[in-house]
Amino acid sequence: MTQPRLDFVQCLDPHGLHRMAYWEWGDPSNGRVLVCVHGLSRQGRDFDVLAQAMCDHYRVVCPDVVGRGRSDWLDDPMGYQIPTYVADMVTLLARVRAQTVDWVGTSMGGLIGLGLASLKGSPVRSLVLNDVGPTIEPAALARIGTYLGQLPRFETVEAAADYFLSISEGFGTHTREQWLALTRPMLRRIEDERGVAYIPHYDPKIAVPFHAATPEMAAAAQALLWQRYDSLRTRTLVIRGAQSDLLTAQTARAMAERGPRAKVVEFEGVGHAPTLVDPAQVAVVREFLTTA
Structure with a gap:
């Protein structure tokens, strides 16, 4: 398998500068840029399979959102919110000299894309919104909250893969090798008095603003997201896991009827969220993006 190039870009925050890593596939001189952004506690290597399938057509850029x-990691954990991430992506697009960009966002990555796409003069x-929309179901947030911010310790990569599988059943069916490939970049190797071990590769404080959110804040955020969505004039594809607990069929139907009138594609046997590893999922994304 071809390997991506790793690079970094300096981004501004209220307390100084932080570095955001990004993985790049394809010809660095290609003016067609595809940005793929991961979910809440994931990282950019989630898109290895999709990026390889798209890099004949695009320069594919897959950032590790700050804290992942x-x-x-940010000094102030309350910075782990969508406005920070959108600002970082603006900096990233300037760095890669993208005049226009196509976007694939899974869950949180979709909300970042929605925020960026709704800005005046957006590139x-x-x-592509992968299993996310303006209405996010409280039950799904409660489920995510049961593990977000915990840093369990694993003696082996295989044990870590088993753990991630236990909290990611919605990702759908994968071979063991596919699952290990999704797991390895999620881990940070440590060595201490207890020996060598592995822990999740993200700042546990990303959970701070997540757990600080109140029902009133969630309602206000939902209203703003629908306002942003309704303002879109961007070609939009919504991918939904048919068993998703985060993006309901009702919300997906509304997204097809409002704003950019998104095309909606559902995948059976998958919840939150499709990993875009399955060839059928990759094919849907490729067809949508390359037949613009």
Whole structure:
């Protein structure tokens, strides 16, 4: 398998600068840029399979959102919110000299894309929202909250893969090798008095603003997200896991009828969220983006 190039970009926050890592596939001189952004506690290597399938057509850029993967951790955990991430992506697009960009965002990555695409003068041309929309179900947030911010210790990569599988049943069916490939970049190797071990590769403080959210804040955020969605004039594809507890069929139907009138594709046997590893999922994304 071809390996991506790892690079970093300096981004501004209220307390100084932080580095955001990004993984790049394909010809670095290609003016067609595809940005793929991961979910809440994941990282950019989630898109290895999709990036390899798209890098004949695009220069594919897969950032580790700040606080995840190879990126820095923020001094103030309350900075782990969508406005920070959107600002970082603006900096990233300037760094890679993207005049226009297509966007694939899974869960949180979709909300970042929605925020960027709704800005005046946005460079986003086509938007793929992977199992996320303006209405996010409280039950799904409660489920995510049961594990977010915990840093369990694993003696082996295989044990870590078993743990991630236990909290990611919605990802759907994968071979063991596919699951290990999704797991390895999620881990940070440590060595201490107890020996060598592995822990999740993210700042546990990303959970601070997540757990600080109140029902009133959630309602206000939902209203703002629908306002942003309704303002979109971007070609939009919504991918939904048919068993998703985060993006309901009702919300997906509303997204097809409002704003950019998104095309909606559902995948059976998958919840939150499709990993875009399965060839059928990859094919849907590729067809949508390359037949603009």
